[in-house]
Amino acid sequence: MxxxxxxxxxxxxxxxxxxxxxxxxxxxxGTGAYALDWPHAGEALTYRSCGCADACWVAEVRDRRTKALKARLRCDCETLHYQQASAGPRESVVGACEPINGSERKPEALRERLELLLNPKPARPE
Missing domain, CATH: 1.20.5 (Single alpha-helices involved in coiled-coils or other helix-helix interfaces)
Structure with missing residues (x-):
């Protein structure tokens, strides 16, 4: 040859x-993004897995019309990170992933955590 x-x-x-x-x-x-139940008109919640047997994931709330990011909650297999678009690209650590990953109702746990982060309850006057 x-x-x-x-x-x-x-x-x-x-x-x-x-x-x-x-x-x-x-x-x-991981997987492609798919929609989760999100009861807020004009917004959509998507979820995608990035590995670690579905312990690594990203959940995003976006404007339905413009697709603009409103909030992102992500798990790097252990630590839960949160980014709110109105605060810029800064991301903060908001705890451990285990309460969501260990939940028997993971989609609902994700939704509840994102709702809490997007709409925090005002502090009670003493």
Missing amino acids: TLPGILRRTLRHVGVACALTAGMVAHAG
């Missing part, structure tokens, strides 16, 4: 390996 033939054959094998690896990496990254 000539050198150009060997190169073509090697490049073909490398191309096939890259294509197979890319497919596996795409599937390892």
Whole structure:
């Protein structure tokens, strides 16, 4: 076999390996986003898993019409992070993920936590 033939054959094998690896990496990254129940008109809540057996995830509230981000709650497998669009790109840690991830009603637990973060109760006067 000539050198150009060997190169073509090697490049073909490398191309096939890259294509197979890319497919596996795409599937390892979690799921596509899907809608969760969100009772607020004009807004939508989406959820997507990013791994860790569904312990890594991102939930976002967006304006239905403009798709503008209103809030993002995410779990990095252990720590719960929150970002409210009106506060800019700053993200804050709001606790552990376990209360949501360990819930038998995970979609409802997500919704309740986001509602609480978006609409905090005013402090009671003493």
